Amino acid sequence: MSAEEEENAAELKIPDEFLKAKCLMNCEVSLILEHKYEQLQQMADDPMNQMSQVFEKSLQYVKRFSRYKNPDAVRQVREYQLAEFELCVLGNLCPETVEEAIAMVPSIKVPIISIAALYTRGRAHDDEAIEKMLNDLSLIKKFE
Amino acid sequence: MFFHMVLERNMQLHPRHFGRDLRDKLVTKLMKDVEGTCRLLNCDSTLMFFFNFLGIDVIEREDSTIHLLCVYCTCYLCYYGSGHHGFVVAITGIDNVGKGLIRDGTGFVTFPVKYQCVVFRPFKGEILEAVVTMVNKMGFFAEAGPVQVFVSNHLIPDDMEFQAGDIPNYTTYDGSVKIQKESEVRLKIIGTRVDATEIFCIGTIKDDFLGVISDPGANS
Numbered sequence: 203m204s205a206e207e208e209e210n211a212a213e214l215k216i217p218d219e220f221l222k223a224k225c226l227m228n229c230e231v232s233l234i235l236e237h238k239y240e241q242l243q244q245m246a247d248d249p250m251n252q253m254s255q256v257f258e259k260s261l262q263y264v265k266r267f268s269r270y271k272n273p274d275a276v277r278q279v280r281e282y283q284l285a286e287f288e289l290c291v292l293g294n295l296c297p298e299t300v301e302e303a304i305a306m307v308p309s310i311k312v313p314i315i316s317i318a319a320l321y322t323r324g325r326a327h328d329d330e331a332i333e334k335m336l337n338d339l340s341l342i343k344k345f346e
Numbered sequence: 347m348f349f350h351m352v353l354e355r356n357m358q359l360h361p362r363h364f365g366r367d368l369r370d371k372l373v374t375k376l377m378k379d380v381e382g383t384c385r386l387l388n389c390d391s392t393l394m395f396f397f398n399f400l401g402i403d404v405i406e407r408e409d410s411t412i413h414l415l416c417v418y419c420t421c422y423l424c425y426y427g428s429g430h431h432g433f434v435v436a437i438t439g440i441d442n443v444g445k446g447l448i449r450d451g452t453g454f455v456t457f458p459v460k461y462q463c464v465v466f467r468p469f470k471g472e473i474l475e476a477v478v479t480m481v482n483k484m485g486f487f488a489e490a491g492p493v494q495v496f497v498s499n500h501l502i503p504d505d506m507e508f509q510a511g512d513i514p515n516y517t518t519y520d521g522s523v524k525i526q527k528e529s530e531v532r533l534k535i536i537g538t539r540v541d542a543t544e545i546f547c548i549g550t551i552k553d554d555f556l557g558v559i560s561d562p563g564a565n566s
Contacts, residue, residue: 210470211469220467223349223351234464238438254382256382256435256492260348260435263491263492291473294475295532301555302555305555
C-alpha cells in the first residue's frame with residue numbers, strides 16, 4: 203500500500219490512528235502488564251498457561267528496558283510540549299546530549315510553519331530548549 | 347512503540363452460549379482470539395450490516411483475511427483487508443458490546459465489541475532498543491518485545507568483524523565493542539513485514555548513536 207511506503211517515524215509520518223492514540227513508554231506498559239499478570243495469577247491456578255507468548259515477551263522486554271521506575275516521574279516527563287510519539291521515544295531512550303536527541307527524534311527539530319502555528323505555541327525547538335529538556339529528564343530520572 | 351487504543355471486533359457466538367453468562371463468555375472468547383495476535387483491521391459493524399442487507403456475507407478466516415461471499419450464488423466477491431495495528435499485547439478493558447446480529451442460515455450471532463488494548467507496532471524509521479538473540483555471519487537477530495528484528499552484516503559498521511566460535515559475535519578491531527547473544531543494542535528499523543501471525547523487521551546500527559548499549563552480564 204502506498205500509505206505504508208511513505209511511513210517514516212523519523213519525520214513523524216505515521217498513520218492517523220496512531221497519532222491520535224495514546225503512546226505509551228516502556229515504564230507505563232510495564233505497570234499495565236504487571237497489573238494484568240497479577241490479575242491472571244489471582245484468577246487462574248496456572249497463569250503461565252493463560253499468558254500468550256506475546257504477552258510474556260512484552261512483559262520481559264518492558265521490565266528490562268524501563269528507564270523510570272516511579273510513575274510520578276513519568277507523569278512529569280509527559281508535561282513537555284511534544285508529540286506523544288516523540289515524547290515516548292525520548293522517554294524510552296534517554297539521550298544524554300542534544301545531538302543524540304536530534305538523531306533519535308529528528309522531527310523535534312522541524313519547525314511547523316503554518317497559520318495555525320502562528321496562533322498556537324510554535325513547535326520549533328532550538329538547541330537550548332532541547333538541552334534544557336534533556337537536563338530536566340535526567341534530573342527526573344536521578345531523583346525519582 | 348506501544349500504544350493504547352480502542353479497537354472494534356465482531357465476535358461470533360454459537361447459540362449454546364446464550365444465557366446468563368453471555369457477556370462473560372463473549373469477553374473470554376475475545377481475549378482468547380485477539381490477545382497475542384497481529385491481525386488485520388476488522389470490518390466494522392455498520393459496514394457489515396450494509397453488506398448483510400445486500401445479501402453479502404462477511405467471513406473472517408483464520409489467516410485474518412476478510413472474504414465477501416454472495417449468499418445467493420455462493421461466490422466470493424472480493425477480499426478486504428487494510429492496515430494493521432501491530433501485536434495486541436493485552437486487552438485492558440471492554441468499552442461496549444453492541445446488539446447481536448443473527449447471521450442468515452447459520453444461527454450464529456455476531457456481536458460488535460469495542461475494547462481497549464495495548465498494542466505494539468514497530469514503525470519504519472523508529473529507533474528502539476532490543477536484545478540480541480542470535481549471531482551469525484549474515485548478521486544478527488534481535489528481539490524487541492514480540493517483534494523480531496534482523497540486522498544484516500551490511501548494516502553493521504565496517505569496523506566490526508564477525509568472530510565465529512563457541513559464542514559467535516561481532517567485535518571491533520580493538521576489541522572494545524562486542525555484539526553477542528544477550529547484548530542490548532539500540533537499532534533503527536528500516537523495514538517491516540506483517541503476516542497473519544507475526545511481524546518481522548529489518549534494522550540497522552550503522553547510523554550515529556546506534557549500536558551496543560551494554561555488554562551482557564555487565565548490568566543487573
